[in-house]
Each structure stands twice: as C-alpha cells, then as structure tokens.
Amino acid sequence: MTASLSPLIELRGVVKNYHTKAGAFPALKGIDLDIYPGEFLGVVGKSGAGKSTLLNMLTGVDQVTSGQVQVHTNGTSINLSDLTENELTLWRGRTLGVIYQSFQLLPMLNLVQNVMMPMDMSGLYHPRRSKERALDLLEMVELTEHAYKYPSQISGGQQQRVAIARALANDPPLIVADEPTGSLDSVTADHIFTLFQRLIKADRTIIKVTHDQGLLPRFSRYVNITDGELVEKGREL
Template structure:
C-alpha cells in the first residue's frame, strides 16, 4: 500500500472515473480526474449543477465506488476498501458536511455530535459527552446543546453539523454546498469557521457553485462535465 504518512499531500486522485449506467445509456459523471490535495488547505471545487461536484464528494468519502482510477487519503487506498472497511474508515477519518445538514431530528444537538463516535466504536460515557460539548462550544452552539434541530435556525443547524463532522477528529473534512441554503450573513459565519479550522491544521474540500468564494480559498479546481476545465490556481 502506498505510504503518504509524511507527505504534504493528504488526498491523491488518479484518473478517477465514475460512469452511471442508465436505461438511456451510460452517463460519465467523472471523466478521469487527477489532483493532489495538500494538508492544511481550504480547497474549492467549483462548478455548476450537474458538473460532477456531488459525485466527487461521494468518491472522496467512499459513499459510492469508482468505475476506475484510484483515490488515496493519507496513504489509504479508498478505492480498494470493501463496504465494511469503508464504513469504518469513513467514520474515523472523514468529516462530511451537507447542504441539508442531515441532523437526526429526534436527537439533541449533543447526541447528534456524539453519534459518529458511537457508530465507530469510539464512544466513552465520560469523555464523549465532554468532547461533544467542547465541539459545540467551538462552533458557538454549547448553549443550544440540549435542543433538537427543529427548534433552531438553519445556520445554527449547520454549525452543529460542523461540530458533528469533527467528532472523531478527522484530518479531512468534505463539505457539499455547505452554505447553499443559508443567507449571506450566516454563510459568512460558516466560511469564517472553515478558515479557523484550516488554520488549526484541518484540510477542507468544499464543493460549491459560488464563484465569489474562490479568492478566499487556498486552492481552486473548476469542474465542468466531469473534467477539470483549467489548471489548479493558488490565490
């Protein structure tokens, strides 16, 4: 297995292809993407709806399987893991943030944040509630810890979802249009939080259609029709 433990590159994409087979014929969602995502960066993948952004998220997080190619995350060949290995790897190594938050509606925010710990066998009756509360405090939501999602705003739900994504201290955070359903002021709050996390050493891959965010990211990839449409840029 490739060893990237000491490498500045956290994620390697190598000729990543994803083709969906439909009654109307094959649909190529990703058509041979290669890239190196370095540690400690806020990496933007920018493109219109249907460009392949969400498919790339599913490949990075192991939610779906590649048709061909390779994805390496911190030396682990994600493309080579079986379903059980993927579930455990994802829970312990990747934090995922969705546009629709996807908090469990009947659980308190505190319990939502602890859920990834429980699912990965990392729950501890004393340490886990303490860590969950610390993470909610990080996103300025500790005072809402015992509320359920329906009683707070969308921006507050997204902050809680970020705390949940950090539950198992992953190196990689993948965010799929995380500000897409938020007003501009709340979106700014979320983006500032991302910048703080990157300053603390996290690596964030954020897919978005919002070109206005480009100059605030440290690496940018533009995607259209499943292909990079120009070279990576540093801003």
C-alpha cells in the same frame, strides 16, 4: 504552498460511468488531482457538472469505474477501491467529517446527542468522554446555551454549526462540505466561512463544493469542474 508537502489525497485517472437506458453516461472523465494537508480547497462548477460525483469518489461513497483514489493518513496509504464496505465505513468514521447542505440532524435527538452520535457509533470515545467532547465542540461553534435543545428549536445557521461540530466529533483530518452555505443568508454564511478558516489553522483539510463563483477568493485553492472534467486546477489565490 504545496511544493514541500506530500498529498493527503491523490486521484489518478478517475473515471465514473453511470449506466442508463441510453447507454453509459460519463460523470467523471479521467480526473487527476492532488489535495494537500491544510488546504481549503474549493470544487466549483454548475449543477450537473460532476461535483457531487467527485465528492462521492473522495469519500468512498461510490466506487470508481477506473482509476485510483489514494489516501495518505496516520502513516498509511490506502487505495479506497481495495477496501470492503465494512472497512470503508470504519475508514470514513475515523478519517472523514462530512457536512451536508441539508444538515441531516436527527430531529429526535438534542444537539449534544447529535454531536455524540459519530463518537458512539465508532467506539473511539468512552460515552462519558463523548458527551464532554460534544459539549466542547458545541462551545467551539458558540452553541453552548442551546446544547439541550432540539434541531427544530434553533435556526438554520445554528443547525449548520451543529452539523460542523458533528463532523469534527471523531477529530478527522479531512472535512468534506457539500454546499454547506448554499441555503444560508450572507451574514450566516460568512460566519460559517470564518469557522472553516479557524479549522484550517487547526491543521484540518477542507474540501468544499459550491456552484458560487463569488466564493473563490475565500479558498486557498480551487478547481473548476465542467462536464466531468477539471478545466482549471491548481490555481492558488
């Protein structure tokens, strides 16, 4: 699958240490990983294994202690460590869609306004167009009839679908999902996976973090992280 493609993201020797009273704690220990366009990549591991830290490195939320995270999009190659905080914010807004386990919808905004927010913040779309696009995205996740409701008025599964629509707001090539189905019932979680698979067919790249080994057959590829190290990688299912 990946032999003829160039990586979208390259991690080379990525180390992340956190300093504690007991000394340096190595959260990531020299991670090497290529992520390719159109992949549905699972990052699998137990709590505390380093999954969220790896996600923070991929998204530029936190800086590597050593090593490189190189991202290739729109004909350009960027080393995330070379960007200022403002440049990182701009890059994330245009390149990344992030889906959180806790949804993180703003309770004082209706669903349309929640989906519009990334577009309004980035300035990539005219306000009129951003509303049209938000409604189109809510239609894609089958929530048109709830568009003007508030998050408290819909179910957890519906809130997750709104979070997915919001992650797609700026049409990013890369979507990062942090345990997005962990708190959902099995039927709703299956619907979310089906939606992810539709997005892959639409040329998105998705990186999903999970602790659930039972989800492995749903990924096009997965890596297993234990104690900050990749112990199994590049396996295609």
